Every structure is written in C-alpha cells, then in structure tokens.
Amino acid sequence: MAQARHIGKVVLTIPHTPDGTILITGGTGNLGSLIAHHLVTEHGARDLVLTSRQGPNAPGATELTNQLQEHGARVRTISCDLTDRAALATLIDEIGPLTGVVHTAGALADATIDHLDTDVLATTLTPKANAAWWLHELTQDHDLALFVVFSSIAGVLGNAGQANYAAANSFLDALITHRRRQGLPGTSLAWGWWQREGGMTAHLTQADHDRMARDGIHGLTDAEGTTLFDTALGRGLGAVAPVKLHLPTLNRADTVPAVLRGLVRAVRPAARQATVPAESWADRIAALVPEERDRAVLDLVRQQSARVLGHSDADRIDPGQAFKDTGFDSLTAVEFRNRVTTATGLRLPATLIFDHPTPNALAEHLLAQLGPLGDGGSSSPEVLRDLERFEQQLFGTRPDDEVGTAIAVRLRSILARLDAPTTAPAAGTASAQVLDTLEDASQSELLSFIDKEFGRASN
Secondary structure, three states, X not given: OOOOOOOOOOOOOOOOOOOOEEEEEOOOOHHHHHHHHHHHHHHOOOEEEEEEOOHHHOOOHHHHHHHHHXXXXXXXXXXXXXXOHHHHHHHHHHXXXXXXXXXXXXXXXXEOHHXXXXXXXXXXXXXXHHHHHHHHHHOXXXXXXXXXXXXXXXXXXXXXXXXXXXXXXXXXXXXXXXXXXXXXXXXXXXXXXXXXXXXXXXXXXXXXXXXXXXXXXXXXXXXXXXXXXXXXXXXOOOEEOOOEEOHHHHHHOOOOOHHHHHHOOOOOHHHHHHOXXXXXXXXXXXXXXXXXXXXXXXXXXXXXXXXXXXXXXXXXXXXXXXXXXXXXXXXXXXXXHHHHHHHHOOOOOOOHHHHOOOHHHHHHHHHHHOOOOOOXXXXXXXXXXXXXXXXXXXXXXXXXXXXXXXXXXHHHHHHHHHHOOOOOOOOOOHHHHXXXXXXXXXXXXXXXXXXXXXXXXXX
C-alpha cells in the first residue's frame, strides 16, 4: 500500500475479540457446556446462544443457564435440529448478527466398514459435517471473530471401527482449511479423548479407556482441554490436534500411525528381529497332541479377549458366551482381531467375532485355518505354505485373461493328478502322454490343448 502497488480498493478486517453474540451448537452437551462456561468466566463473553436438540429441556440446561447468568452473561438456550438446514437458518435469522460460532455437536455410530450403511453414515455425518457446512454458508455475511469446530483425532489417525466418524471429522478439518484460504476465521480442534464422563463418551467403560491408553493416547482433564483451546485460538492456528500422547507407549508399539512416526524413536531392524521367535505359532500348535492343541488355541482366544476387555484373568471369559454379550463392540472387535492376528500370524477379517460369535467357535476356526495337522509332532507341510504364498502372489497381481486361463489349465491338471489313483499311469499310456504334454507345454500349446480337449473350460 505504501508503494501504491495495489489495484482498486483495499479492505482491511481488524481482528477483534468475540464481544457480541456467540452461538454454541451442542451447547447443553458435555463439552459444549464446558466451553460455554469457559468463554464466560475466562474470556468475558456476555451473550451466548446454546442450541441442542432438546434445548432448555436437556439435562442440566437450567443449572448451566443459572450459573452463566450469575457471571453476568445473557444466555438463551434454544432447541434446534441441526440436521435440518431450514431450522438452522431460521435460528440464525432470529438470533441476529453473530460474532462467534463454536460447533461442538456430533454423534457416534461405530461400526466396522462392512457394516456401514446409509443410516449409520447419516447418523454421524449429518449433525457434524452437514451442520458445519451450513453454519459456514449461513454466516457468510456475519463479521465473525471466531469460528471453531470440534473435530476428532479419529479423522487424523483413522480409528478402526469409526470410518464414518473419521470421515465426518476429516471434513471439518478440510472446511477450516477452505475458510482460511478465503480469509475467514477458522479453527478445527481434532480432540483426543476427555476424561470427563457424559455426552458421546458416556458409554465408554474402563476397558475402553485402557484400550486408548494402550494406543498411547491418554485422557484430557478439563483444565488441560481448555488450556489447549486457548492456545489454539491465541496463536491463530487452523487445523490442529489437541491430544495427550504418551510417547513411551508409542515407542514400544509394534505399529504406529504414519502421522505419529516422526515423534517415535525408530527401532533398529536387528533389535525388532531379535524379538521375533524362530518358531511360528502354527509350528508350536502343530507340535501338540490334538487335546492340547484345542486347549492351547482356546486359551489364546480367552487371554486376548480378557486383555481387550480389561480383565486380569482369562477365566472370566466363558468359552460358550457370545462375544457381544461380554462387552465387545466394533472398536474392541477390531483391536481383538489385531491382537489375534499378531499372535498367530494368520490373516483374519475385521468381522472375526461376528463371523465366529463365541470363543469356542473362533478357536475351531483358527484350528481350521492351520489345515490338516496330523496327530501332533509335525507342522504343516512346506508345500502347503508354498501354495498359500502362490495364492497371495496370484491374486495380488491379477494376471491377464490369457495367462489366467493357462494357469487354470495347469491347476486342473494338478487336481486331476491328485484325484487320480495313487498308482501312476504306465509310461507310454494315453494318460501319461497327456500329463507329460501338459508338464512341458508352452502357454500357446496349453491354450490349444484346452480348446481341443476341454473346449467348454475355456469359455
């Protein structure tokens, strides 16, 4: 400006504190009420509108309003369905000019990805992501000094069992980036978990807290959370993750989310390899007699179940009781699958406990995954392991149609030889000649052979 290099008018917006009306969505909820109290007592806010689905009828809403009014604030508690854009627009019109928005509303509907459907997605996305976008649109002509959205570390780390919740929070982070590029105020706080009980975390048990602690994330106290809130706003930060990490736990973890690897000491390959036993779990199980084998696999399932649920004794796990009746949900199911996968080396789906609903059923499935083991004392034949590696390689690369057909012909030939009588065909017979031909045939010769001898198989 001093050198007159600008063209046309230059409009300056002077930063200011939100001394006007502040709208807090989810304002009567667990975190919304905490932030409302903090804004009044620590930031001097004097005009708050707290909105939630229940509004003034929400538990604790009257007590919260009275407390804030005692500190000299004007407080309006209003019922509004944030999943209804028209209702939100009417609310904002009735309030009048806003100087701040804090969006804390949200909902959980945890599920593994193959159980996600339209309803489960809408339950999480609509009140959090849709409402945030509508607040952005509907306040474009308001002179906002504050636009804060409460996101979650789930969107940063990609929590297992929370694909819908992670997506909704990732949208909030992206929305704030979009706003700041437009020169609008915006802060997205991707919170870790809070120690305070109630709200969306009311269903969490001590086992859930223990699980998160095992992942290297500890709970925030109210004082820690509000301090981080102030730090983010005071420094003018955009999308940030106020989370309490326990680095010693992360340093001991076998796997660490990619975004956190810069905080963790790299483990030397030699040191990590030294912790890997030379004998695999399958080898150890195969060396047992059948009775001991069944008991060892069931013990593994019960021990891992107890650890995930926070029990000190595996005897508390009833082998015949359904996992879902012992306290498992989508999140604990995924952690349990990960633990069993690590312990056994088997490739297992996220729906493991839903497909095999009791410890007894799962133990039988794990034994079946090992294939025929004989009467003990010998592990699975190496040829079976080679066959598994071949299968993984084959379906990992997906050969083209011509090569795939040639492979199919060869596999049919092998199956025919396995199903044939144990006495090999005499040399010079038609069967022996056919097998010799297939053994040495080129790809084009195999295709020609299948057209002549098994024409229908190539269709």
